[in-house]
Amino acid sequence: MMNRRSVLKAVFTGGLVAGMGVLMPRVAMAAWSKAAFEAGSQEAAMGALYSTNPSASAEVTLKAPDIAENGAVVPVSVKSSLAGVTSIALFVANNPQPLAAQFTIPEGTLANVSCRIRMGKTSDVTAVVTTASGVFSASKEVKVTIGGCGG
Amino acid sequence: MKIIKSLLAGASIALVASITQAANSGNTLASVDPEADRLALQSYFQKRFPQVALSDYVNGIYALDAPSREQWQDIEEFPPYEFDIEEGEALFNKTFANGKSYADCFANGGIGIRQNFPRWDASQGKVVTLELAINQCREANGEEALGWKKGKIAQISAYMAYTSRDNVFDVQIPNDKAKAAYLDGKQSFYARRGQLNMSCANCHVAGAYIKIRADLPGPTLGHVTHFPVFRSKWGNLGTLQRRYGGCQKNVRGVPQKTQGEKFRNLEFFQTYMSNGLVVNGPGARK
């Protein structure tokens, strides 16, 4: 895990000179962190990925519905106006495994991703954006309801 | 000026009256008037939701509810039924053991014809839905019938709907026998069933866009246009009649037979109500 972190840090610090370091970040990007993805709590998952706690930022925009039509397919997008975004991660606090996805953003790719997540129940969804200067986040509560039309 | 106004008022009253009468009196073969029913239903919804364009009803509840619409539009960016259209196309084009194919069973080779189903088949003396026609085609060519509710039949139906997108629904009621089937479907639509004592209309006419626990039922106008649907709840594609059965179970009734006469007539009635709207199936729903 320490290994993983130091590699990540190396990427973060090297983030701004990326582009020429095509091969180097690839190695770090490919790593799927078992510790983070299998963590049972958001705190543990974040701890496995970041060395500091993310700080809330208005420059991170998380788009998610107030009430999910269906918890099995919740459309979510994250974008950020911060400079030098190297990665974006999504957490669903109340899921059995809160870390949903991690997107590595190489230089030349916009800090703007969309995906669809699963939510077992009402929960805060948190987007965490990593840049050379720190770790930033935005959260939003998404309600998951039990419908009347099971069919 | 006054004269024109009162004339207009008089005309509109007469119009409303005739519609009301048609909708209200249409419970016998002699008095039922499908076209009046259709216009009455349209005007009912347009009065309730004046801001919604008639053509938008093909989007079901998403025509009425903005937050759901936004999520649905996100899903439609890359809809989950695309795989099913692909598979449906492959299945549709696969020849049967006897060398024939679906194209041989349908008008225009089966392309762009969704809007004409369900149709009254005079020789069989019954309503034939697209799914029934698909299975009849298979059986006529020595193939086994497919299951009615999901899987291959839904995929083939999805592909056929896809080739018909933007075609205008044009269900025909050519004679009194067909009209009787329509009336039977109308009756089913408004009849209460199950322990909850609810009819289709309770949720999808009066109850459209009114919360039932956490669900917002869609308006029946435009209901059928987007079927078959990939329903997130199912996690796969299903036919209209699969949904019928689900609805009947939801009101705690024993569901009627899939592709039985009752359901086919109900589909006949319901699709006739959406005449004039376009085919936009397959669709994605919650």
Place this chain on the structure above:
Amino acid sequence: MKKTISLVAALMMVSGVVAAHSFNEAFNEQRAMYGKGHSFMWNGQTYITDHPEEVAAAVEANAANAAKLLASAKAKYAEVLAVDFGWTLTAKLLKSANKALEAGDFRKSMNISAQAEYHSRMGIAQYHQSQTEWIMAVPE
């Protein structure tokens, strides 16, 4: 003070029941409020909020009576299925009534059979209603 209020309440209820309700409405209202086994007045007569099926089940709990009620409930269920208006819970009720009968719990079996028969009777009533009154639901 308390007395007056409850008296007023009682008066309102009684007058309401008598004046504005058909027997079925009064029965359904009382049943919904108090459940079964409750007496109420209607048009000067005392009635009890039991369904006919519950009255039929209010006999000695023994194997013969339980079997009879179950058979009757099953027949009624077949009848409602024949007109395509069955309710989803009924099949399960019949199963548990059968189970209770086999376990010798006759009272339980009889009560469940009564409930199952009630479901089927209501389903049949829905069928008849669907033949005539459905048109009332068509919006104007």
Place this chain on the structure above:
Amino acid sequence: MAKGILRAKAKVKGDNTVVKIMAKHAMETGNRKDTSGNKIPAKFIQTLSISYNGKTVMETNMGTAISKNPYLAFTFVGGAKGDELQMTWTENTGASATETAKIK
């Protein structure tokens, strides 16, 4: 015409290319049980990376909280009509493949 599990819609928009990808995959979480009560083993896509002209333009690590038929949309600078994107996915089971899609 053998097709993989990925479908992509990549379109040039101004100076950028907008990429939308969907995978046909159940994303089995390992938390579900089958009808006889046995746990259905986890089977999900763990990584999906997309490259253009030999350069990685997006790399995704996914967990079980990604919905069935995973969807991903992103935008990168550059890209030209007719060029190909390389998309490589790996599953937690070790299965993996590279598929391609044309930019339109």
